Amino acid sequence: MRRHQRILGSRPGAGSAGRPSLGRRQFIGGAGAAALAAALAGCTGGGQMSRESGGSSGALQWWDQFRPLTKMLQDDLFAPYMKAHPGVTIERRQMDVPDLGQALQVGRRSNQMPDVHSLAGLGTSAAALVSEGWFQPIGKLADFQGSPVGEFVYDGIHRFDGEIYSIPPFSGRWHEAVPWFNTALLKQAGVDPEEEPGTWDQLRDVARRLTKGTDDGVYGIVVPSKDAEYLQILVNRLAMTAGAPGGIDWATGAYAYDAQQYADAVEFLVALQTDKVVHPASPSMGARDARARWAAGQAAVYLWGAWFIGGLRVDEPEAVERGVGTWHIPCPEKSRNFVYSPPQPGTFWVSSQSKRAQEAAELMLQMTTKEFQTKLAAAMDQPPALAEVVEEAEVHPAYRQCVVNFQDDVRIAPVPEVATPAVWQVLAEMRDVHPNLGDIVQSVLTGSTSDVAGELRRYNDAMSAERERAIKAVREEKGVEVDTKAWVFANWDRKADYDQKAYAER
Amino acid sequence: MTTTIRRRERPSVAASRDGGRRGLLSRLRQDWWIYLFLLPTVLGYGAYTVYPLLASWWFAFLDWPGFATAGTFVGVENFERLIGDDLFWNAFWNSIVFLVFAVPLRVGLALVLALVLNRKKTPFKGFFRTLFFLPVVTTGAIVGVVFTLLLDASGPVSLALVWSGLIDSPANFAANAGTSLYAGIAVWVWKWLGITLIYWLAALQTIPQVVHEAAMIDGAGAWAEFRHVTMPLLVPFLVIITLIDTVAAFNVFDLMQTLTGGGPSFSSEVIEIFIFRTAFQATVPQLGYASAAAVLFGLLTMAFAIAQALGMRWARGRTGAA
Numbered sequence: 001m002r003r004h005q006r007i008l009g010s011r012p013g014a015g016s017a018g019r020p021s022l023g024r025r026q027f028i029g030g031a032g033a034a035a036l037a038a039a040l041a042g043c044t045g046g047g048q049m050s051r052e053s054g055g056s057s058g059a060l061q062w063w064d065q066f067r068p069l070t071k072m073l074q075d076d077l078f079a080p081y082m083k084a085h086p087g088v089t090i091e092r093r094q095m096d097v098p099d100l101g102q103a104l105q106v107g108r109r110s111n112q113m114p115d116v117h118s119l120a121g122l123g124t125s126a127a128a129l130v131s132e133g134w135f136q137p138i139g140k141l142a143d144f145q146g147s148p149v150g151e152f153v154y155d156g157i158h159r160f161d162g163e164i165y166s167i168p169p170f171s172g173r174w175h176e177a178v179p180w181f182n183t184a185l186l187k188q189a190g191v192d193p194e195e196e197p198g199t200w201d202q203l204r205d206v207a208r209r210l211t212k213g214t215d216d217g218v219y220g221i222v223v224p225s226k227d228a229e230y231l232q233i234l235v236n237r238l239a240m241t242a243g244a245p246g247g248i249d250w251a252t253g254a255y256a257y258d259a260q261q262y263a264d265a266v267e268f269l270v271a272l273q274t275d276k277v278v279h280p281a282s283p284s285m286g287a288r289d290a291r292a293r294w295a296a297g298q299a300a301v302y303l304w305g306a307w308f309i310g311g312l313r314v315d316e317p318e319a320v321e322r323g324v325g326t327w328h329i330p331c332p333e334k335s336r337n338f339v340y341s342p343p344q345p346g347t348f349w350v351s352s353q354s355k356r357a358q359e360a361a362e363l364m365l366q367m368t369t370k371e372f373q374t375k376l377a378a379a380m381d382q383p384p385a386l387a388e389v390v391e392e393a394e395v396h397p398a399y400r401q402c403v404v405n406f407q408d409d410v411r412i413a414p415v416p417e418v419a420t421p422a423v424w425q426v427l428a429e430m431r432d433v434h435p436n437l438g439d440i441v442q443s444v445l446t447g448s449t450s451d452v453a454g455e456l457r458r459y460n461d462a463m464s465a466e467r468e469r470a471i472k473a474v475r476e477e478k479g480v481e482v483d484t485k486a487w488v489f490a491n492w493d494r495k496a497d498y499d500q501k502a503y504a505e506r
Numbered sequence: 507m508t509t510t511i512r513r514r515e516r517p518s519v520a521a522s523r524d525g526g527r528r529g530l531l532s533r534l535r536q537d538w539w540i541y542l543f544l545l546p547t548v549l550g551y552g553a554y555t556v557y558p559l560l561a562s563w564w565f566a567f568l569d570w571p572g573f574a575t576a577g578t579f580v581g582v583e584n585f586e587r588l589i590g591d592d593l594f595w596n597a598f599w600n601s602i603v604f605l606v607f608a609v610p611l612r613v614g615l616a617l618v619l620a621l622v623l624n625r626k627k628t629p630f631k632g633f634f635r636t637l638f639f640l641p642v643v644t645t646g647a648i649v650g651v652v653f654t655l656l657l658d659a660s661g662p663v664s665l666a667l668v669w670s671g672l673i674d675s676p677a678n679f680a681a682n683a684g685t686s687l688y689a690g691i692a693v694w695v696w697k698w699l700g701i702t703l704i705y706w707l708a709a710l711q712t713i714p715q716v717v718h719e720a721a722m723i724d725g726a727g728a729w730a731e732f733r734h735v736t737m738p739l740l741v742p743f744l745v746i747i748t749l750i751d752t753v754a755a756f757n758v759f760d761l762m763q764t765l766t767g768g769g770p771s772f773s774s775e776v777i778e779i780f781i782f783r784t785a786f787q788a789t790v791p792q793l794g795y796a797s798a799a800a801v802l803f804g805l806l807t808m809a810f811a812i813a814q815a816l817g818m819r820w821a822r823g824r825t826g827a828a
Binding site: 101105123132134217434439443446 | 575678766789
């Protein structure tokens with residue numbers, strides 16, 4: 001060290017008399033070494049930082065995507081619980097769906113999972129995640145079976161190997177293609193909101209009148225076609241209104257994307273575009289962009305989910321004040337067909353890494369009470385599991401109408417994993433097929449292809465082949481007994497809900 | 507000053523002479539503080555560059571669904587799947603097209619601008635340099651979002667083209683399968699032009715004024731001077747600048763993801779978006795497959811670069827022989 005001091009010109013023994021000398025370089029070197037030592041001490045053998053996961057460091061961590069629920073969850077669930085349990089702190093993070101999915105994947109691999117989270121953005125079945133050890137059961141920590149939502153708890157969706165892992169605080173009776181309209185623009189165009197466009201042709205006509213009868217730069221409808229997933233969902237719902245059972249024909253178990261109803265649904269969207277009633281910037285819009293354009297008064301009608309109005313109230317409240325209304329999802333003909341949705345899956349799950357499962361279970365049980373369900377309805381996101389509370393909840397009349405319409409329009413569909421638990425292994429093995437339905441619709445709407453029937457047939461064949469491959473793989477590699485019969489529900493009645501009794505009688 | 511320098515040189519020269527003879531441990535003990543100061547950089551580089559690089563090679567041989575904590579070794583299966591994956595090749599060629607169009611455009615346009623801004627007679631040089639540099643310091647994702655609005659069918663670009671009669675009806679450049687990739691290229695060139703302009707200005711200022719004056723005395727016009735004097739002196743810089751811009755052209759994720767999202771119908775999906783989509787947006791995220799895509803793309807790009815270098819050497823050899 002003396003040599004260095006000489007070279008760099010510092011004086012030997014320059015420290016204070018009577019104390020060990022500490023030169024500048026010694027200080028910096030020492031501080032660097034100390035910082036390095038501290039960093040190394042903070043690492044575990046596995047290379048992860050020593051911060052304990054799952055909120056055991058203090059607060060109960062809660063991650064979800066429900067933006068309209070932000071205030072309600074804080075005021076009506078977390079704050080009262082923290083008040084009743086002084087030692088508990090709850091920290092919630094709301095993220096957009098794709099961000100949440102990525103954060104959860106990264107959190108899982110780095111042992112930094114929140115205590116409670118939703119599954120948005122993960123895109124896989126809860127069963128697959130349960131099998132990978134993501135969650136811990138909560139059925140013994142609180143009486144979910146005896147709760148008001150107990151009848152909506154299904155094997156293969158919420159309960160695995162006899163243990164309840166999650167509950168559905170929301171109803172399964174909803175869809176994502178609700179026509180929301182701007183009442184001010186309807187008035188300007190002389191369209192009576194009470195004259196509900198019940199058919200596709202009537203909606204086309206209303207969109208034409210709206211485009212023609214409003215200011216320049218205002219269009220009848222907006223279809224955010226940058227978002228292929230939105231298009232996939234929209235066309236799926238429209239095809240159901242034309243009589244399709246969904247992507248799978250439950251009578252045969254075969255994929256049904258090549259059915260005429262799907263081609264008709266795509267052609268309907270093309271017809272709207274040909275009429276020049278679709279906002280011309282639609283191809284550059286995602287679903288939220290479209291809602292913002294709708295709120296800005298650039299489009300009169302937008303088909304999206306029940307959460308539309310709750311989201312507006314948070315981000316563009318003036319649009320709600322201005323006037324918003326809703327209709328039934330239109331069908332091709334005057335005779336109406338149902339839209340099919342599976343039972344609502346579990347919304348919140350408790351991480352297997354969490355050390356606060358008891359508190360998490362208690363919070364989730366509180367979500368099943370009628371009082372909380374009423375407040376949940378008032379946030380106007382997805383309809384609550386106890387749909388009857390909407391009638392007395394403080395909600396916008398359009399939201400109330402939307403939930404009433406769901407009772408008319410939606411029936412609960414079968415879920416293969418409930419009847420045959422091994423199905424989830426096939427689903428987890430299946431790889432994405434592209435171009436999928438959304439990609440195909442996007443191609444058609446942007447003029448990349450016009451062969452709708454051919455593209456749908458190719459997609460249907462590819463999906464069938466991929467399912468066959470996945471079945472073969474899990475049978476051979478994992479010894480799982482499953483075949484395509486697991487997708488057949490011969491007793492499915494398209495006019496009725498496929499309930500617990502129907503599974504038992506299958 | 508001379509004395510000081512000499513005094514400081516002596517030990518280092520001596521150290522370098524001794525270096526070969528001294529063992530590693532001896533050097534570590536003697537100069538431990540040098541290595542201590544190097545340690546943060548070495549650790550940072552190792553953790554954030556070398557480890558991910560090596561890890562991605564290892565991951566490429568795994569079947570790793572993103573929900574599992576670890577993958578299982580599957581050999582070269584991921585690479586075999588990639589070779590038969592049309593969307594991988596679509597993304598690969600989109601990246602190559604991006605490179606082939608964007609880099610010459612950015613390098614060439616920046617050179618032209620630099621020549622103009624380097625002239626003594628050009629007014630408001632400082633203002634224009636700042637103006638061209640402004641997009642460089644703007645976040646790529648923000649640029650993507652803003653240009654989504656500017657380039658859509660109701661945006662000012664489309665309306666101006668319709669008004670001027672260049673197109674018949676409004677066009678959505680970022681959301682049309684035929685133009686989305688080129689819209690991305692144009693926005694990328696616009697955004698990064700300023701930094702390449704700075705490189706060129708720095709390069710131009712290394713050319714001594716006397717060289718220009720000598721050319722002028724010899725009667726060279728502006729074009730002849732550029733062609734026979736300026737350009738040959740700029741060639742070493744051209745190589746470096748092209749290399750820097752080429753590397754940058756492979757890092758366009760933020761811009762393309764926000765501008766087009768790779769669509770419509772994968773028409774502007776570059777390799778980074780393909781990797782991101784496979785790793786994070788698939789129904790079952792495929793980390794091994796995404797890593798294999800990154801590795802294969804790297805290898806193929808490297809093969810292209812080597813082939814190009816060999817081709818150039820061969821061409822130079824033939825020219826020399828002739």
